[in-house]
Amino acid sequence: MAISTRGPFLAVFLVLVLSVSTLVWLLQRRSQNPGPIARPINKPEQPVTSTSPSVVSQPSPPASPSPELTPSAPSPQVVTTVVPTPPASAEEPQPQPPATTEPGYVGKLNLIIPVSGVKPAQLHDTFTDARSEGRVHDAIDIAAPQGTPVIAAADGEIIKLFESERGGTTIYQLSTDKKLVYYYAHLQRYADGLAAGKLVHQGVIIAYVGDTGNAGAGNYHLHFSIAIVSDPSRYWEGTNINPYPLLHK
Ligand SMILES: [Zn+2]
Helix, strand or coil: CHHHHHHHHHHHHHHHHHHHHHHHHHHHHHHHCHHHHHHHHHHHHHHHHHHHHHHHHCCHHHHCHHHHHHHHCHHHHHHHHHCCHHHHHHHCCCCHHHHHHCCHHHHCCCCCCCECCCCHHHCCCCCCCECHHHCECCCEEEECCCCCEEECCCCEEEEEEEEECCCEEEEEEEECCCCEEEEEEEEEEECCCCCCCCEECCCCEEEEECCCCCCCCCCCEEEEEEEECCCHHHCCCCEEECCHHHHCC
């Protein structure tokens, strides 16, 4: 009875062991087969990806702009490194524009104050003062008693004696290099013998301080301006420069 009971038990046990072993063997084979099967699947996938690489090659151009973006990223870095240099170069042209309005030779002028007896400390910078009709003064006013001698600020030819509504009795004098015109206004009268075409030397009396023109009655002063002229025959046209720093030495 015991054997008869052990017999079916062993048979069931052996069936179980065999079935488990066959299951393990099948699983091992399937695990091995799917591998080679997966590899041929991968191989067709590689041709598929070989077509997809063409698709990848299409995204690769956008991938090539992305490397362009990365070089462009260093290039702004180069620009940012260049940017500090432009301010330096921008600082250099900034001194240049004032140099165009006042050439280098202007600073080398050796002018004298064109009113006899006036000291540099008595001068006031009135170059940027506003005048009537929205004009800017563009000159210097040198106050002095009526009849004080007006002297030539520099050597130069008297090119015009002119009676003007605003300036009153005036003198235009051309510098010896013919680049500058000196203008004297509100004069009481000219010095004796003064005439256009006469060369006068620095310090020579050419006129006397007055209040003619629009100076205002009793407001005795010399209105003096310096203009850079491109054409000496058009002496009334030019770019006025500030006489104050040239006289206040
Ligand atoms: Zn003036």
